[in-house]
Amino acid sequence: MPVCPECGTANGEGDDFCGNCGAYLGWSRGAAARATAAPTAAPVAVPAPARAEPESAPVPVPEPAPAPVESTRRSASRRTARTGAEPTREPTPEPKEEPKPEQPPARPAEPPVTEPPATQPPPAAEPPRPSTAPVRPAPAQTPAPAPAPRAPADPVAVQPAKPVAPRPVSRPTETAETQDGPPCPRCGTPNLPERKFCRRCAAPLTPTEAAPKLPWWRTRWPFRRRVRIGGSGNALRRTIALIVLIAVVVAGILLYPAGKVAFQDVLDKLRKTAPIAPAATSASATVEGHPATLADDGLSNTYWGAPAIGDSVTFSFRTPFRLVDLIIHTGDSVDPEHFRQQARPVVLALEVTEKDGTVHTQQVPLNDQPGPQTVQTGISDVTQVKLTVREAAGTGPGRAIALSEVEFFKRT
Template identity: 50%
Template sequence: MRSCPECGAANGDTDDFCGNCGSYLGWSQESGESAPGAAAPQRAAGAAATTNPPATGADTATLAGSDAAAPGSTRGTNGAQGTSAAAAPQSAGPAAPAPTPPRTASAGPTRPVVPPARPTSTAPTRPEPSVPPRSDAADAAPITAVQPAKPVAARPVVRPAEVRETDGPPCPACGTPNRPGRKFCRRCAAPLDAPEPVAPLPWWRTRWPFRRRVRGGSGRLFRALVTLAVLAALAIGALFLLPAGRSLFEDTRDKLSGATAVSPSRVTASAEVPGHPAGSATDGLNNRYWGAPAVGDSLTFTFRAPFRLVDLVVTSGASTDPQVYRSEARPIALDLVTTTSKGQVTHKSITLNDKPGPQTVPTGISDVVTVQLVVRSAAGTGPGRHIALAEVEFFRRD
C-alpha cells in the first residue's frame, strides 16, 4: 500500500493519484530505499573484509619463512598451524638449533624465540617431532586465503492483496474503474463526484432585470415590481403614442404614394350671393366662384365613400387674373371641419395667402365622408363687396 504524502490516506500500489485529496503519488516512495535482498550480501562482504584485511609484504615473507622451517606443516582456514604429517628423520647427533625467524614489521612488541634445550644424555633416543617456533608476529599476521562469504537470501516481503477496482464507478474523464468511496481517479485525478452540469438559462433570463442572482431567492420582489412598472409604461405609451404613431405611419405612406383628385357628390352652402352658387366652387373653372355674403358663411362637401384626404387645394378670389382677383373680397382664414364614417369630427385651421392662384394645404385625414369650409376672415371687404371663393379641390391617396 502507498500512503499519500499530503493527507496520509492509504492507496493501492498501482494508483497514481490519491483517492482522498487527488495529490500525485509518484513522489511518495523514498529515493534512498533499496531492495531488501541486496542488504545481506553487502553486510556479509563488509564483515569478511573486517575479519580478513589484505596481507602486507612483511606478512607474506613471514609466512614463507615459516613454511621453509616446517615443510610438512599445514595451515587451516582460521590461521592456526597444524602438526607435521610425517615424522622427522632420526639423527645421531644433537638436534641443531632452529633458525631464528626474521623480525617483522608487524604492529606490537615481539618476544624473543627461546631455542629448545639440548639433551643431557648421549644415548640414542627417538627424536620428538620438531615443531617450528611460534612467534607473535605470526599470530598477528592476517589471513589471506579465505572462503568467500555466502550471500544470505532476502526475506520475502508479504504484501497485501491488491484491491480489485473493477466494481467501482468508471472515471468520467478516462474511464478507469475506481473502488467505491474514492473522490479522485487513480489514473488521471479527475473528480469522481463532480456535480451535474447546470442547464443554460434562456436568453431572456440573462438580461436585466430578469437574470438570476447568485443567492437563491434574492431580488424576486424587486424583479416583479420592475416587470409591472415596465408593463404599465408600455400600456400607457401604447395608449398615448398609438395615435401619433399611426399618424406618422400614414403620413409616410402619403409621401411615398401618389394622389388622385376626388369630386364630392353634393355641395351645399349656408348662404350665397345671387349668380354665384355653391356649385361654382367645384366646377373646375377659375373665372366662376362661390360668393359668400359675410364672414361666417360655409360650404359643405359630401362624398359617396370614405377616403383619406391627403391634400386640399384652394383658389381664392374672383379669378386668377390679378385685376379681377382684387375686384372682390378674398378669404384668408378658413376653418376645416371633417367628419368620418364613424362620426368623429376633426377641426383644423387653414391660413391662405392673399394672392391669385391655387394654394395647397396638406391635411392627412383618414376615413373622411364630409368636409366643411367656414370663412373666418377675409381681405378687401367693403361696402358693395362680397367674399369670393373660386375653386376647392380634394385629393386622396392612391
C-alpha cells in the first residue's frame, strides 16, 4: 500500500490523497511500484537461426581451356613421389569439395508463420575435375568474380532484430480495503472514519464551522473579541458594560434638564415663530390717561405710564405656549425729537410663570434709544409674564416712565 511521502502514513491502494495530511500519493505510488516490483520472467530463449548454407547457384560450365604448365609439373612431382624422391615444388591449390548441408537442430514448436515458404533450391552441380592432359599455355586471363552466396529462406526461423514481448507475470493482488465511513462533503466518496482528508479530492472531512458574524458593537473597543491567556475575558467585558450603563443612567438623570433645554433651543432655531396677544393686562400703578392696556395695543405712539421705579405690568394668556422671545419698545414715541420728553426704563425685571407655577426670573438691560429691542427667552408652558421697572432714565417731577409696546412670539 502507498506510504505518504510527507508524514509517512500508510494508505489504501485506491487512495489518491493521504488521510492524515492530505498530500498527493500519485508520485509516491509510482516510485514504490518501481522499487518493489517483482522481477519479470526470464525472456524466452529463442534459438538462433541456423547459419544458412550458401545457395548453390547454377554454375556455368566453362569451356575447356589449355592446362597451364604447372599441371605438368604437378604430374611429374606425383610420379616422383611414387619413386620415393621429394623434389622441391611450389604448393598448388587443390580444388575444394562442396560441404554437405547440415541438418538444422530440432526447434521447439512455435506458432505458424504467415510468411510463405520459399522454394527448395536446385541441387548444386558438381564442379568439373581438372584435366591432366598436356595443353598448350594460353594467355593469362582475369577470372570473373563469383556471385555472392545467398542464404536460403527458412520458413520457421524468427526474423532477425524482431523483438519478442516477454510473457506477463501474474502477481497476487491485495484485497482492497473496504471504505465504510462518512462520505466526502465535496465529492461524496466514502472514506474510513479515522481519515482526515478525502482519498479522492483531499477535501477536509471534518471542516470547522465558521464563526458567526459579530454584531457591530462587538467590533468596537472594549467589547471586541480577544483571546486572553487567563480566560475568555467575558467577566471583564461584562463589568465594563455594567459600569458604562450606570454612567449613562446617571448622566441622563443629571443632564436631563440641560438636554431638554438644548433640544428645545434647537427646535426654536429650526421652526418659525408667530405673535401671540395676551388675554388680559394689568399694572400695579398707572399715570392718568396711560393705562396698562396701551402697552399691548400694537401702537408705538401710545404708552403705559408708570409713576415711579418699582411699578410693574402683568400680561396673562389663556393657553400655555413656548415663549421664544419678546420685543420691547421704550419711550413715548419712535420719533427721536419726542423720545426724550418722558422718562424711559433702562433695566426691567422679567418674571415668566409656567403652568405648574414655576417662575423664571431674568434681568433685561435696555438701550436708551427709540426702536424695538429683542429679548431671547426660550421658556415652555408660559401662562404669565410680568415686567418690573428697576432703573429708568430722564426721570423728574411731572415725568412718567413710558413703556410704549411689548410683543410676544411663540413657536409654531
